[in-house]
Amino acid sequence: MIYPEEDFLQLSGLQHFKFCRRQWALIHIEGQWAENFRTTDGSIFHEKAHNGNPCESRGDRLITRGMRVFSPTLGVSGACDVLEFHRSRAGIPLKERDGLWQPYPVEYKRGRPKEHTADALQLCGQALCLEEMLCCEIPEGALYYGEIRRREKIMFTPELRQEVKELLMEMHRLYQRCYTPKVRPGKGCNACSMKELCLPKLMRGKSVSEYLRRGMEVDP
Structure with a gap:
């Protein structure tokens, strides 16, 4: 399937969706947003990643910042915080550059590595877009975490690629239906900037139909 450009979703939404489907829908379907310390600090951290020369050369490595990426087959678009090109025989030719260059996406995150794969999925989504745009294969990339100040290498395995697609x-199905799903409240709710908009405690309540059914029951 080929998605028209007007139906493209935001690539960054992959991270939101993996973390919490309801959070993603509130942001990307309903257009709601709320800030807290984590989101503000994260925005500042990303601005620093995009600052400086948008394209520079360091020996056998070329560095670009804020490169736009998209995929009509996946129906997404977004941007890479940093996209490096490493000189490699397995790479691709670049305009006005000698040799071959291997694309290597790098995503910047403010915190530290997480137990879930939300960050890795977003990075893998960038790689899939680049593969489609550049007609190449990208086996790996990296997540740079500001709290530990180092990169974590991410291999784009068949399993990770399949999860991105699924x-x-x-x-896309939820977006087309304009449907905001309900979810079970979890330990991540307290730290979520959308907590006051989501009202996770109400998710524990009984449904209206259950309330009415119980109200109509007559004790023998």
């Missing part, structure tokens, strides 16, 4: 298909 999540995006689910995201």
Whole structure:
């Protein structure tokens, strides 16, 4: 399937969707947003990643910042915080550059590595877009975490690639229906900037139909 450009979803939404489907829908379907310390600090951190020369050369490595990426087959678009090109025999030719260059996406995150794969999925989504745009294969990339100040290498395994595709298909289905799903409240709710808009405690309540059913029951 080829998605028209007007139906493209935001690539960054992959991270939101993996973390919490309801959070993603509130942001990307309903257009709601709320800030807290984490989101503000994260925005500042990303601005620093994009600052400086948008393209520079360091020996056998070329560095670009804020490169736009998209995929009509996945129906997404977004941007790479940093996209490096490493000189490699397995790479691709670049205009006005000698030799071959291997694309290597790098995503910047303010915190530290997480137990879930939300960050890795977003990075893998960037790689899939680049593969489609540049007609190449990208086996790996990196997540740079500001709290530990180092990169974590991410391999784009078949399993990770498949999860990206399946999540995006689910995201498109929900977006087309304009449907905001309910979810079970979890330990991540307290730290979520959308907490006051989401009202996770109400998710524990009984449904209206259950309330009415119980109200109509007559004790023997």
